[in-house]
Amino acid sequence: MPFVITDPCIGTKDTACVDVCPVDCIHPRKDEPEFETATILYIHPEECIDCGACVPACPVAAIYDSVDSTPSSQKSLVEANAIFRVGDPDAVMRAETIVKAHESAHPELMAIPPAERAAAHGK
Ligand code: SF4
Numbered sequence: 001m002p003f004v005i006t007d008p009c010i011g012t013k014d015t016a017c018v019d020v021c022p023v024d025c026i027h028p029r030k031d032e033p034e035f036e037t038a039t040i041l042y043i044h045p046e047e048c049i050d051c052g053a054c055v056p057a058c059p060v061a062a063i064y065d066s067v068d069s070t071p072s073s074q075k076s077l078v079e080a081n082a083i084f085r086v087g088d089p090d091a092v093m094r095a096e097t098i099v100k101a102h103e104s105a106h107p108e109l110m111a112i113p114p115a116e117r118a119a120a121h122g123k
């Protein structure tokens with residue numbers, strides 16, 4: 001199963017993961033028009049080759065190595081990662097809607113600084 005970006009990316013979005021991904025499956029990149037408005041970045045589940053390079057690159061531990069390892073509080077974001085596609089406004093809107101719903105559903109996590117948020121994910 002693919003790697004999954006979760007909510008510590010909200011408020012961070014530094015693209016460190018993009019820089020190390022060997023197959024360019026993390027979007028939007030800084031040079032893509034969706035970057036400015038995207039709340040988080042997303043990993044394309046079919047293009048990800050499970051190499052693991054993005055995990056240590058992320059400064060806020062936002063990336064989990066599978067759907068199974070993604071904590072229950074973050075599960076809705078699995079679908080957001082799967083849906084998002086640059087150049088497809090409907091897909092972008094649907095993915096962002098899931099992320100916004102996640103933010104609304106978890107004010108306790110959003111109140112924590114991104115660098116400390118993963119520690120509060122639980123399982
Ligand atoms: S696991 Fe590897 S291929 Fe998949 S998103 Fe991370 S860096 Fe890219």
Ligand code: SF4
Nearest residue numbers: 009012014015017058
């Ligand atoms: S490295 Fe982490 S915080 Fe930075 S863009 Fe990637 S997932 Fe988001």
